[in-house]
Amino acid sequence: MALVPMRVLLDEAAKGKYAVGAYNVNNMEQIQAIMAAAHNTGSPVIIQASRGALKYTNFAYLRHLMMAAAEENPDIPIAMHLDHGNCLETCKIAIELGFTSVMIDGSLKEDSKTPTTFEENLEVTQSVIDYARPLGVTVEAELGTLGGIEDGVGSGQVNLTDPDQAVEFVDRPKVDALAVAIGTSHGAYKFKEEPRLALDLVREINSRIPNTALVMHGSSSVPKELVEQVNKYGGNMPNAMGVPMSAIQSVIPHGVRKVNIDTDGRMVVTAAIRKVFIESPEKFDPRDYLGPARSAHTERVIQKMRDLGTAGHAGEIEQKSLDDMIEFYKQKGMI
16 A cells, blocks of 8 residues: 555544554664564554654655555555654655655744744644645644653643643644643653643543544653663663553543654664673674664564554555545545
């Protein structure tokens, strides 16, 4: 199956009452690991790249790796998504590269650190909608801010999403998906103790805007066993703590259709590589440590796909192109 607009995956997830994992990537091994997991479980998947990842790979390289994933996995629906776009120009670049979905993070100014006003967020989000929608590209926005900083993105401030503003926000730009702030945080050091997430806020927002897909950012679980393995083999990750999968699962029935996962992928790769370096110091071929890292990453994503309820749904997704989505938006009066 060719790349599909993310809206297609989110609409199907709404019908099936499950969530689709959105996995951040930076290199070939990560993409291969995620696609192996999707193939193993029969799962639709969102592969997403941040601005930092695109810069790291010189843009075109990552695009072609994602295209290769689609070519090698014709039965798996894949959305290619820009994570945390900071302005219209960044989103334009991603769309020109062939991304089928973009996120405009208008909750922060273009520096990706300073919180915006509600009106500023609306304005930049509308500018992206105006550009992307006539091309059939899915648009995700964010309302409220998360704690933590990852990949240069984050104010470090937690500002929970206001349900009243969510209603107004969705009605005006008519976004396809809305990332809500409920107390989650970017990075591996999200919390100092068991997190107290505003899960009731998800339920309230969903009751107010039931037809809009909700997105959870900062949702890596930072499993204790991964922290222990990283530290066992020379790492230094004290007090790393994430979002329990049980908390995520509790709000999937209440409109959460996309769950972002980045830190867990970084940790499982690091843990596997560190293990090879310590146990087999004679190894110097990158394949000897990137191969095990890729396998470990695959197993971790397989579990995520099962936990999110994505497994087994790939065959239910109808192949739709960007042109198909243009007609969809026209019929809905959204263009």
